[in-house]
Amino acid sequence: MSPMDGAYTRASTMDAAPRVTVAATAYEVVMGIECHVELKTQTKMFCGCLNAFGAEPNTNVCPICLGLPGALPVPNRAAIELLVKAGLAFGAEVPAFSKFDRKNYFYPDMPKDYQISQYDMPLTVGGIVHFWRDDGSRGSCRLTRIHLEEDTGKSSHAGSRDGRIAGSTYSLVDFNRAGVPLMECVSEPDIRSREDAVAYLEALKRTFVALGVSDVKMEEGSLRCDVNLSLRPYGQTEYGTKTEIKNMNSFNSVARAIESEIARQTSILESGGRVVQETRGWDEAAGATHPMRSKEQAHDYRYFPDPDLTPVEFAPSDVARLRQALGALPDAHLERLIVMDKLRVEQARQIVDGPGLFEYYAAAAGISGKPQATVNFLLGDLSRLANETDTPVFSSGVTPEALAELVGLSDAQTINSKTAKDLIARIWVEGGSPGAIVAAEGLGQLSDAGAIDAVVSEVLAGNAKTVDDYRAGKTKVMGFLVGQVMKASGGKANPTLAEARLRERLDAPR
Numbered sequence: 001m002s003p004m005d006g007a008y009t010r011a012s013t014m015d016a017a018p019r020v021t022v023a024a025t026a027y028e029v030v031m032g033i034e035c036h037v038e039l040k041t042q043t044k045m046f047c048g049c050l051n052a053f054g055a056e057p058n059t060n061v062c063p064i065c066l067g068l069p070g071a072l073p074v075p076n077r078a079a080i081e082l083l084v085k086a087g088l089a090f091g092a093e094v095p096a097f098s099k100f101d102r103k104n105y106f107y108p109d110m111p112k113d114y115q116i117s118q119y120d121m122p123l124t125v126g127g128i129v130h131f132w133r134d135d136g137s138r139g140s141c142r143l144t145r146i147h148l149e150e151d152t153g154k155s156s157h158a159g160s161r162d163g164r165i166a167g168s169t170y171s172l173v174d175f176n177r178a179g180v181p182l183m184e185c186v187s188e189p190d191i192r193s194r195e196d197a198v199a200y201l202e203a204l205k206r207t208f209v210a211l212g213v214s215d216v217k218m219e220e221g222s223l224r225c226d227v228n229l230s231l232r233p234y235g236q237t238e239y240g241t242k243t244e245i246k247n248m249n250s251f252n253s254v255a256r257a258i259e260s261e262i263a264r265q266t267s268i269l270e271s272g273g274r275v276v277q278e279t280r281g282w283d284e285a286a287g288a289t290h291p292m293r294s295k296e297q298a299h300d301y302r303y304f305p306d307p308d309l310t311p312v313e314f315a316p317s318d319v320a321r322l323r324q325a326l327g328a329l330p331d332a333h334l335e336r337l338i339v340m341d342k343l344r345v346e347q348a349r350q351i352v353d354g355p356g357l358f359e360y361y362a363a364a365a366g367i368s369g370k371p372q373a374t375v376n377f378l379l380g381d382l383s384r385l386a387n388e389t390d391t392p393v394f395s396s397g398v399t400p401e402a403l404a405e406l407v408g409l410s411d412a413q414t415i416n417s418k419t420a421k422d423l424i425a426r427i428w429v430e431g432g433s434p435g436a437i438v439a440a441e442g443l444g445q446l447s448d449a450g451a452i453d454a455v456v457s458e459v460l461a462g463n464a465k466t467v468d469d470y471r472a473g474k475t476k477v478m479g480f481l482v483g484q485v486m487k488a489s490g491g492k493a494n495p496t497l498a499e500a501r502l503r504e505r506l507d508a509p510r
């Protein structure tokens with residue numbers, strides 16, 4: 001966390017980044033990402049104030065988080081454990097000792113004028129984040145460390161985009177966020193493309209949400225990213241000069257900022273210039289980065305151990321307990337869906353990221369034995385109903401057993417797609433067994449050629465004008481005639497068979 005980070009904008013609501021490939025250049029892109037995540041605790045990092053978003057300004061504050069003289073911090077055990085769980089999920093090491101340091105700098109929204117952070121002895125070291133690319137290939141990025149620190153307050157400047165004090169010439173500061181536990185995940189420079197950067201961040205987000213480490217509400221600023229980016233000619237081993245891009249609070253912004261910075265550095269290098277090492281801000285509206293300040297060095301912050309806080313000591317049994325509490329991780333779920341069930345990466349992501357969808361899917365597909373057909377219903381009609389009614393699929397009347405039954409009935413062509421759709425909508429509200437309803441109400445698909453022929457005759461006789469049109473070459477009316485057969489059969493006709501019989505009759509020489 002550095003001084004300028006206080007005034008994050010809250011504008012973007014888009015988390016999903018466009019997945020477009022940047023035009024190839026002669027340069028290899030090298031990126032490392034620092035990701036700040038607010039931890040989901042009841043209280044702040046070093047005091048008993050509520051860790052809550054959206055309260056009236058300066059209501060969740062006390063002498064400790066306001067940095068008043070004589071106030072002493074006490075570390076929040078829950079925050080430390082959440083961070084360690086996050087590290088363990090990625091295979092990080094948990095050193096036996098870790099400590100808090102003071103990072104000294106002045107910024108108006110940081111009341112103590114130092115930030116309690118960690119310098120040389122972070123809570124977790126190393127680890128690796130695996131992610132899936134859209135094409136089904138696997139990528140990874142090593143973690144350098146994950147450390148714990150406190151968030152700053154939030155400044156609102158005159159004319160700032162949130163408009164609260166637009167037109168005036170002063171700044172306001174809200175200390176509700178000051179002292180909120182913040183973990184910083186620092187990656188190695190392993191990322192080579194914009195797509196991988198977004199896939200990496202999505203993997204982090206998905207894991208933190210699954211572990212309950214953070215809500216990761218990006219629109220509330222609970223995940224913020226800085227990207228270190230440099231270019232080098234392909235084949236060169238040493239890194240080029242990097243810039244650090246700040247102020248990104250959506251994956252969409254990250255993707256756009258990376259693209260813009262690659263273009264800027266490429267044009268400097270191609271015209272024979274030198275990239276200057278500096279911190280650059282991302283301007284969402286302008287779609288460009290701009291210089292903020294030259295890059296500070298660690299010694300500028302004069303880190304030293306915080307004398308108010310004792311080192312954190314971990315017994316192996318503590319680490320074992322936290323490791324045990326991890327449970328099944330989203331990456332393992334993705335692997336099962338993509339590798340075993342052969343789903344597309346995008347479908348697998350939707351299932352893993354949806355509320356309770358993975359467990360629901362696993363239960364339904366386990367019974368039906370047909371992953372793809374199960375997913376088609378789940379991400380189609382069921383997800384649409386979930387959105388329309390603002391109800392998660394697992395709370396609807398359609399149980400995993402009912403969905404599996406429906407998949408079976410469709411697959412055996414006992415019911416057509418229209419009947420399946422109607423049944424889902426009905427069972428969503430009323431519950432019940434699709435098989436029992438089909439049997440009781442005779443909703444089974446009409447696949448008997450004789451029975452369909454009877455309906456076809458009826459439709460042809462009642463639509464003489466359309467029949468003439470078809471025979472005169474307007475074959476597009478076939479869709480209408482199939483629709484009439486479906487209607488006359490109460491929606492039960494097998495549409496493929498109906499069309500075949502219609503064609504046979506209409507195309508026959510008279």
Ligand SMILES: [Zn+2]
Nearest residue numbers: 047049062065
């Ligand atoms: Zn407080």
